[in-house]
Amino acid sequence: MYDVAIIGAGINGCSVSYELTQKNKNVVIFDMGGIASGGSGAAGAFIAPKFSKSGELKDLLHDAFVYSMEFYEKNFGHLLTKVPLLHIAHDEKDSAILRHYKQNTPLEMKTQPQELLESLEPQVKDKESIYMDAGVVNAKGMCEAMSRDAKFVKEKVTSLVYDEGVWIINDTYTAKDVVLATGAYEAVIKEPYIQIRGVWGHRIDVKTTTPNPYSIHQFLSISPSKDGVLALGATHNVHYHPQKNKEKYNLEEGRAELLEKASRTMNLENVEVINDYTGLRSGSFDYMPLLGSLVLSKETLATSMRKIRVKKPDFEEFLYYPNLYMINGNGGYGFVLAPYLAKILTKHILSGEKISERISPARFFARWAKKL
Numbered sequence: 001m002y003d004v005a006i007i008g009a010g011i012n013g014c015s016v017s018y019e020l021t022q023k024n025k026n027v028v029i030f031d032m033g034g035i036a037s038g039g040s041g042a043a044g045a046f047i048a049p050k051f052s053k054s055g056e057l058k059d060l061l062h063d064a065f066v067y068s069m070e071f072y073e074k075n076f077g078h079l080l081t082k083v084p085l086l087h088i089a090h091d092e093k094d095s096a097i098l099r100h101y102k103q104n105t106p107l108e109m110k111t112q113p114q115e116l117l118e119s120l121e122p123q124v125k126d127k128e129s130i131y132m133d134a135g136v137v138n139a140k141g142m143c144e145a146m147s148r149d150a151k152f153v154k155e156k157v158t159s160l161v162y163d164e165g166v167w168i169i170n171d172t173y174t175a176k177d178v179v180l181a182t183g184a185y186e187a188v189i190k191e192p193y194i195q196i197r198g199v200w201g202h203r204i205d206v207k208t209t210t211p212n213p214y215s216i217h218q219f220l221s222i223s224p225s226k227d228g229v230l231a232l233g234a235t236h237n238v239h240y241h242p243q244k245n246k247e248k249y250n251l252e253e254g255r256a257e258l259l260e261k262a263s264r265t266m267n268l269e270n271v272e273v274i275n276d277y278t279g280l281r282s283g284s285f286d287y288m289p290l291l292g293s294l295v296l297s298k299e300t301l302a303t304s305m306r307k308i309r310v311k312k313p314d315f316e317e318f319l320y321y322p323n324l325y326m327i328n329g330n331g332g333y334g335f336v337l338a339p340y341l342a343k344i345l346t347k348h349i350l351s352g353e354k355i356s357e358r359i360s361p362a363r364f365f366a367r368w369a370k371k372l
C-alpha cells in the first residue's frame, strides 16, 4: 500500500510528489498520457508575478513568485534559467496598471538595456513596460525531476473507491491518501460545485536567426533563445477543448496566430517551426486556486441547510471526503504557484495545518449550496 496516490503528473502533481517524497512518504503518481503530458508540457513555464493593481490573487502570486524562484534555484538550479523579463503593455488600460504596479511593488525594477529596445518593433518601443529579474524553467524536465522518487504509473484513473480506511484505485492500487491533480481534464470525482475552466494553449519552438536573450511578454510569451531556438506560447483559445470538441485542433491556424502575435512585438527573421506543444490550463471561476479537501455535497446538504444558508458558513461543519485532496485551478501561473501550494498542502496532509478558506474548494460548495 502507498502512503499517497497522486492523480495527474503535471507541475501540481509533481510538486506535491516532491514535497511528500522529501518527507520519506511512499508515493505513486498516475498519468494517462505520461509525465507533463497535459497543460504543463505545453507551458512556456515562465516564473513571473502578476502585474495588476491590487487584489488577493496578486498578493498570493507575489508570495508564490518570491518562494518559487528561491525554491527552483535551491533544489533544481540546473532546470531554472534566471533571465530578465520585459513585460510590455498591450493597451492604455494595461499601461495604467503597469505604472501603478511599478510604483507600489517591493520588487526591484530595472532599466531596459539599449540593445533590447533596438530589437523591438517601432510601435512598441515607447509603450509602458516592466523590466525585472525573473526566470523560466524547463517544464517537462522539472516535472520529471520532481517526481523521480515516486512510482510512476502511466494509466488513466477511472475508479476511485474508499473502503475501510483505504482508497482503492482502478481496483488494483491502494493508498491511504489521494491527491487529485488532474488539471482541466475530466474530473475523477464529480461534484457539482467544482467547475474548472479549461483554456487551450499552444506553444511552438521556432528556429530563427534573430537572437534574443530576454523573456518578452506582450500579446504572447517569447522565450530567450537557446541554440537558435525560441519558444512562442500563449493560452489563447477558450473555444477549443480536446475532450469536448469533435474536430481536431488546427495546428496550422494556431501557428499562424502565434507568429502574427509575435510579429507585433519583434521582427523574427528566417523562422522555421520545429515543434508544437498543446494543452489545457485550468482556472477556477474566481481565478484563485483550489487547494484542500473536497466537500461531500449530498451528505452535507442532508445534515442542515440552516448551517449552510447563513452569511458566513463555518467550513468545519461541512462533511468532507476522507483523506482526499485537490490541487488545481492555477490558471496561467501553474509553475509559479505549484511549489508554494504543494508545500501548504503537504503540511495540511501530514500535520493538519489549516488551509486558507480563500483557496479551499469548500468556498465553491458554500456559494453553490446557498443558491439551491
Ligand SMILES: Cc1cc2nc3c(=O)[nH]c(=O)nc-3n(C[C@H](O)[C@H](O)[C@H](O)COP(=O)(O)OP(=O)(O)OC[C@H]3O[C@@H](n4cnc5c(N)ncnc54)[C@H](O)[C@@H]3O)c2cc1C
Pocket (backbone or CB within 6 Å): 007, 008, 009, 010, 011, 012, 013, 030, 031, 032, 033, 034, 035, 036, 037, 038, 039, 040, 041, 042, 043, 044, 045, 046, 047, 155, 156, 157, 158, 181, 182, 183, 184, 185, 186, 188, 199, 200, 201, 202, 203, 221, 233, 234, 235, 278, 279, 280, 281, 282, 327, 328, 329, 330, 331, 332, 333, 334, 335, 336, 337
Ligand atoms: C501554452 C501554455 C503556456 C503556459 N505558460 C505558462 C507560464 O509561462 N508560466 C506558468 O506558470 N504557467 C503557464 N501555463 C499554465 C500552466 O501550464 C498550468 O497552470 C499548469 O500546467 C497546470 O498544471 P496542472 O498540474 O494543474 O495540470 P496539467 O499539467 O494539465 O496536469 C494534469 C495531468 O493530469 C492527467 N490526468 C487527468 N485526468 C487523469 C486521469 N483520470 N487519470 C490519469 N491522469 C489524468 C493529465 O494527463 C495531465 O497530464 C501555460 C499553459 C499553457 C497551456
